[in-house]
Amino acid sequence: MSSLHDLEDPSQPCIYLAPRDDLTDEGRDAASDPDPPSSPSPRDISEGYLLRLQAYKEAWSKCLERVQTIVRQLHTPVVSSVVSHIYEAYDESHVVPGLPYPEIPVVGVSLSGGSSILEDIFEELDNTLTNKPSQRKKGKGRMVDDPDTDMIDGTPSPKPRPQTHIVRISPSECCNLASAMKAIVGGFVNRIEREDDDHDDEEETHMKAPRRKPTASLANYDINLLAAWYKSIEPLSDDRKLLLVVMHDFEQFDRAVMQDVFDICSQHVPRVPLVFLLALSSPSVLTYIRGAFTRATLTLLRIDSVSAPSGADVLETVLSKTFFDPDFDPDVMLGSATLDYLVEFGTRHTASIDTMLTILQLAYMKHFEEPFTILVHDAFLGTSSMQAAIKKLEQPLSFNFLDALLTRLWTDVTDQPTLDPIRLDDEESPTIEGLLGAVSAARSLAHKQARKMRIGFQTMCLVKQFMHAQGYKTTTGRPEETSLELMTRVVRGRVSKEVKYLGMMVKKVNGRQLRLLLQALHQFFHHLKSPSVRREEEDARIRIVAAIAQLPEEDGDGTEENTSFAQIAAGIGDWLTEYIESRLIRLDQGPLWDVWNTGMTPFPSELINPAPRLAIVNALLHPYEVLSAHRELFGDSAAAEDAEDAQIPVERQYAIWELPDTSILFRRYMDSGRMINVYDWFEAFAGVLDVQREQLQEREKAKALAKPAIPKKGKGKVKQKVIQEEEDAEEKWKMEVQARFMRALQELDFMGFIKHTGRKADHVMKTIYDIPD
């Protein structure tokens, strides 16, 4: 039970308790089996569920790969700076001469995005370690022309990278000083032994660790052991060596322990070349370290801090390069609702890359719930050819799908008669082939439009940034907006005012700026990666080249030139307005647009950011609504069980006696003060149950009346027996009430609504107050 295990873990902000098994059989099956859910959408074709899953996987992995590439690109400078900091830690050329005593080099990396950057760092360390002589030029400032430190490409013998031994330590290993030192010392010393097990080449065998006696040798947490080990490996090769200690989640380490660790290590540097790499989640490394450690400890260290890119900027880069980049064509485009949510969540709660990926993945998953999304990649419906697909559609099982598709296409096409390329061959009786052809045409149209939109967006961003850099205002009235906001509005198609204003501003630029702008634009169009896109935008390029050619020479500054500048600028401004406007079309139009666009489908935000406590309270207050929602979600078999309940209309207000026991108890709970007398609570509960019993009995009676009455054969003796029975029944009922009370109480207790304090006898404390009904 992982969830119960999680309960013990105080670092979990929220714990998911799986619902009881008997409640969710249906739901679980649907989630774990790739089998279609019990109630497939009527419009789906056979095996549609599996095929869509396939399509989803393909689309998502394409998107994921792109995002990861971008993220890696973002990380590259940080990674290389960390790695060079590590390598230079004991480089003489980076140590200030004349310091009173040697310092421990520490590299602090702030990972506020919670990102995978550490792995990239290790990878880079591995790479440079094995073969790749790095050709990065490092250093800025005045005195780095020293030929020893700078490596020029093609230098026959580049300075060898130091050999790095890495030990990774997590906070749980360091609850006290002895265990922390053991982790560090043992990490290095035992590593060699482990490596030796792997490969037995000649060189390594003689450094096989000699057996240490646990009592007669140095203790395994003794730094002298590390020193002795290092002394033995030092002469093995001429390379410089570094011992890198990586501390994950550095904030969680005990400060007093770390203080002593640094103190001990500082007595052995630089004889033992230890380097510490601290991974912190704080936005600033130095602030944390300065706050956490005393000055005495700080003086032992030399901290280089590096921050991983984080925050809204990363989000912006990733989004614009994934969904708004002319060089990348995602299979499914984000619609306004998802994009809004993504931007909102990113700026409001957390901009971490992992969260963003989860949101994107969820949006993709949800998108592929739609039966038509089977057509995202091709119209083959999971078969290998068009013929097979047609055959598949001819089966009676697929008629619903076919019907829905046809209707949909039909309405789309007739609604928008301007769309020429998609025509159903024979409007009266379309063939399946024609239909699939039309679908393919719709796909290429959608992609083409998306591409156009991306180019338009990038052009607009480019012009905007340029104008901004030149000190022009780029929006009317409103404050400058980030490109995240711009994205959300572009997707909605609400930018024409901006574009017009931008064009107007472009008309006002002077000659030099115009030249720069045109050159930037030319660069942009020239560097479009895909040749087909470049061809499509040939006109724009020609227009720009022509404008550049028209520009008079720079040195002429007579009035004549000025007027011609103004003319060209005006022309370019008009053209830009027109060009961008024609490109920034809304993507939620056109036939079958919602196959390639998540559109206005609301994002299932409750899955990412639920409000568990309120949800539970709500469920307790309105149990039937939740039950019926559950029934809708997980099929009808639950409904079969309590078919009679199902007949009760959900909307009506229930009397308290009609609710389940736990709900009744909870209602009474809500009525009470801070502390509840358990006996009073029971009495109140019993009262409701009595009403419930009477009501049910009356209902029974009413039913019985409706049926023909069975004649009673009772006499005096029997009557007494009946009284006896009634007394027994009364006893039994009381027991039942108690049992039901206990059960309901336990359930509330389990959900955490009750706090047992020993303060007052027979009383329990409430844990929540004032809940809006």
Place this chain on the structure above:
Amino acid sequence: MSAPVSTGFETLLSHFTTLITTFPPPFIHINDPNTPRISAALLRSSLASISVHTSESTPRIAYACLNAVACFTPRLLYDTALNALAGWTPQWEDGCENWTDDTGQRFNENVDGFVHGLKAVHSWYLKHGRNKDEGGDGKGKGKAKDSGGIVRLVVLIERAERLKENVPDMVVPLTRLAELAQLDVTVIFHSDLQWDQIRPTLGASPEPFYMSVPALSKQTILERLADAYPPPEIGTSKSSLVDENSYHPALQRLFVHFVSNVHSVCSPFVTDPAELAYIIAARWPGFVQPLLDEWRRSREERQEELRLQREGGDDDDEREDVDMEEEKEHEIELGPPSENTRLRLTRLFASSLTEALESLYPRLTYASTWIRSHAPPTDLLAYHPRDIAAVLQKHRADNNTSNRGDSGKDGEEAAIPNLPRMAKFILVAAFVASTNPTKTDMRMLGRGLDERTKRRRKSVSPRKKTGVKQSAVKIPQRLLGPLAFPLDRLLAILGVLLEENDAEARPPMPEYTVPGEYTEIEIARVAVYAQVHHLSSMHLLHRTSPADRMELSPTFKCGISYEVALRLAKDIDVALNDMLWDPV
């Protein structure tokens, strides 16, 4: 490592040496409250020299230097002490075995074993000193023989104050080691605390022989610092951070002036020679850079001149040779600067010394970073004296902008506004919760029908009253440090802030109809809890309740300062001062 400079510690060292080589008391406590690091290093090196240079009449001395921080378990202490006393270095190839005598006994189990170990070391020295000729050094052996076989063991424990927490049971045995072992053993505690603060209770330890290290006088500090010129590394390494000629012998006199200059600026705040040396090491390269630039320029000019001369003359081969020699002759040597230049430099860099003290002493930045960011503009001395101030200022401004992301205070504080919006709200709410007394929440933040006017009046009046009526002025909470608050209170305040300041900014949700319902749900969401948790892991909130107690609402303290809170509040348009019970 070269031997540390002993200037200023001569008395201590001579006393110490005399004591150890003649009749040392069994237990010595050396108290150095000012420069423990330096005096400890000196004691170590003097022990090392004593153990080698024993004269004929003195006993053979074996010593061990321990650090109480590093010896955090008894076993470490035994191992380190015995290995050092026996002059034994554990070898990796032998499985890092500890020293042991011929019997192969184990000495690191308990105090008893340790005492036996001491005896074993002692007898080992006696035996090997007489018979064999191997071991550390031949001289030592001879001495042992001559001095009637006396071997003296000396154990020096640095940072002895830490013994008390790391190995509390060891303090008493260590102080009575000579008694226990019945040997010629001297234990020296070296600490920046006085013996009174280390002394075990109930008089379990004998009184030590006290030695104390006086604070260094200004003159000695200056001498010590000046003696460090040039630093030992400069000959062997080529640092890319400083010019190779920074520590040129010709500049030594300038260095002495520079040191006294630094000292006069820093001495009101720092007198630790190590810290002063740190600041000097960071500032000196930049300080002499203009001189070196000028020297280099004049040398180039000179060469240019020579070349022109040569080109003017006829170019015979012979002539060229002569020229080469001549060129060497005419090479301008780097000479000490004129008095005038020195004054100019001193004036130019006076302000940067304070700057260096302010950022280097608390280690806001580190020397290597500081050198880079405070390198003076090239050819500073070539500017006209009138322009120099402007040039320097401009250069500094440039540096500041270019280094902002790099390091230093500016870069660090810039990171805070990068927090997501909800985190800012939570931090501001936490600040409010930590500053206001709990019972004022209703008055300060509660929303009545026309709460605006009411709230403001009430928030002002109590302050005035306290000023007039009560004689004891209540210190504002802001100055007393943050109060702890439970999570529920934080969320409630967060709710108020969101309702008042965030309602327009959030996406519309038509399904919430009851006023306040939206906020209520927002603050109950997982992301808010996760954010609180995340902030507390970043130590922007401090969790005050133990993490393993689940049944109570966790309590926190705010971890940001008033200035930061104010900036965050400005970011999210919250009027922070209206919410504080004690407005600033």
